[in-house]
Amino acid sequence: MPPLIHEALLIGFKEAAKAGLVWLVFYSYLVVNDRKNFVKPFYMGLLVSFLIVFMSQFLPSDIVTKENAGNIISMSFALFLIMSGAALFHVSGTNMLSISASGYGSTLPEETQVPSLKPAAWGIIVLLFTVIFFAPDGMGSLLQLRELSYIKGRGSMSYISALIGVAVVAAVLFTVVGLYKPYKIGGFFDVPQLLLFLAMVKLFGSGAKEFAELSLLPSVQRGFMKFAHDFVHQVFLFLMVPDHPLLKATFWNFIGIFFGPDFASLVSLIILLLFPFMFLYHSLRETLPEPETRSVAEGRKIKAFILSGRRKRALPVACFIVLILIAWFSRSEETIMQMYLPKPIPVVADRGVVMIPVRDPTMNVMDGSLHKFSVSYEGRQYRLILIKKWDNTLAAALDACEMCPPEGYGLRDDHVVCIYCGTPIPVNTLGLPGGCNPIPLAFTIEGGFVKIEIHDIVKKWGFIKPLQGKESMH
Structure with missing residues (x-):
């Protein structure tokens, strides 16, 4: 058998690891919350994603197609990030156990209840989100495999190598799940945390530029920094009054710090982490609601249950913040010497x-x-x-x-x-x-x-x- 193509093996390994991780967390969430009826829409979404990826093999192999695939991957990440931010903002300071704490649902104050959609509507949402998550990444990976086949000149060997990578990850996943049944991790997630988790997996595992960038973080960092820089520029242009006597040269030299990379990076980081930090603050600092119960002991029991749930659901958000900070500042250590600077x-x-x-x-x-x-x-x-x-x-x-x-x-x-x-x-x-x-x-x-x-x-x-x-x- 010809030797495997290592790059293709890595592609298969990475895509299978993402899919397996998402399946494990989502399935665990459904098991903990007794909502396994949504497994079927999830699998249907995977099937639709596979069909879309299969059809993408007929797309032309050119730079425009690769650029469009990268843009779609970035937009899918942005969708999950925005929706997770909106969900975290919506539930900040409210009970996060509206779905899983069904045993106490009737005893909690009315303002802590979060209305739920009908099961059919949730099923459609699960299917759509599954397609939006998996199809763009699959298309990008297929384009990479097709390009590898052309570059290496080894026909189907790149696809075989990728399938072997998928098989290795699948074997490890099934072994771990079969031995340990780690479904308790579902207790750390609710809808906002699931959306944030999907955004995090996209961010760290969905590089749109092949092996030059194995994650979306560099692209996201560049996009946020450009947005922050241009926004600051437009604000100053809008606010500054021409020929104002106070607008001296020293002042304009001072505001130059707002156009430096450090300030743009800081603003970008604040934009990215604003809602997760708001959620953590409200979840851990907000006063617990007073349940309407017949006894003080039962009230304490319910409050302890709510507090435990808040802390558990704050953990994925805290992990997201820590990972972003570590990755962000490690990327920020890139210096100007890493750029190509030709002499005129x-x-x-x-x-x-x-x-x-x-x-x-x-x-x-x-x-x-x-x-x-x-x-x-x-x-x-x-x-x-x-x-x-x-x-x-x-x-x-x-x-x-x-x-x-x-x-x-x-x-x-x-x-x-x-x-x-x-x-x-x-x-x-x-x-x-x-x-x-x-x-x-x-x-x-x-x-x-x-x-x-x-x-x-x-x-x-x-x-x-x-x-x-x-x-x-x-």
């Missing part, structure tokens, strides 16, 4: 036009890497960048934006990164103005040369100023 290549302006060869013996601007150039004009130096986008078109821009001091950009993975503030910008958005995006330049390609008007470079470079006055924000 000198070019000249001939008759008002900068001409850069598309390809020569030393470079090819269509190779997908970041290319920097510098041009001297009337005693000043100007920097510009060229890079091929995912749709095989070229983007030309200044090596600076309108918001930050002109320290330029580096390349990390499929993002250009502002060296000053650390904001990641997807390569496919280059050429679009606004935010921390590089200022776009108009260009033409003629006779094997990229042609850019020097007056356009000079004019747009005038938009760039260090943070020493209010003009730097415009």
Whole structure:
């Protein structure tokens, strides 16, 4: 038998581990809460997901398909994260045992009761959520396996390797469940915790960029940081009054800290953990409701039951917070040295036009890497960048934006990164103005040369100023 393809084996192992973990937690939750009638919709959702993944093999193998698959995976994570946040916010300070504490349901105060949907509606929700969770990841994994088959030139061996990985995980899971029957873990979960658990599994096990990123955390971190950076920028533009006497240069230099990577990372982390922290605070600090009972002893028993349930259901949320903090700050240790920072290549302006060869013996601007150039004009130096986008078109821009001091950009993975503030910008958005995006330049390609008007470079470079006055924000 030919040797296994290790990358494909890892894909099968990872996908099976995610599916097994989700099945174990969800099934345990149903067992503890006596709701095993929802197992059937879950299995139906798995079947529908399998059919969707199978049909995805007929999709074209190109960069656009891979990008769309990655976007769908990211959106499915965002859906579970938003819904878990909304659910945690909704139940903060209320009894989390409205489903499982059926024995005490009639004795609890009315405000602690959470209305439940009809079983048929819950069944449809379970089926839909199962499809939303598994189908995008399965499609992404199938695309990876198909690409591995092409790269390795070994036909179906990548699929066989992945199936072996699935079989190994399945054997371990069935052995553990058969020996230990760990269904008591279901007592730590209710609907909000289940949604948060699904979001966490997505975050740490659903990398959308193959083996360059085995989890979604880098993509989520980049997205949150860009959102925080652009939001702060728009707030300052909206609030600042032009020519106000108090807006001195020192003040504008001070607010530069709001555009740094540390501030953006902190804001992003607050956004991500706000609702989990609110839930923990209310669950552990909120005063217990006074049950309507016939005896003090029975009341104490019910309050102890509620408190125990709150603590148990707070544990998954606390674990989520700890994992996020550890992973987030370990990712934050990436330094600028990990970026690709090419040195600018000198070019000249001939008759008002900068001409850069598309390809020569030393470079090819269509190779997908970041290319920097510098041009001297009337005693000043100007920097510009060229890079091929995912749709095989070229983007030309200044090596600076309108918001930050002109320290330029580096390349990390499929993002250009502002060296000053650390904001990641997807390569496919280059050429679009606004935010921390590089200022776009108009260009033409003629006779094997990229042609850019020097007056356009000079004019747009005038938009760039260090943070020493209010003009730097415009």
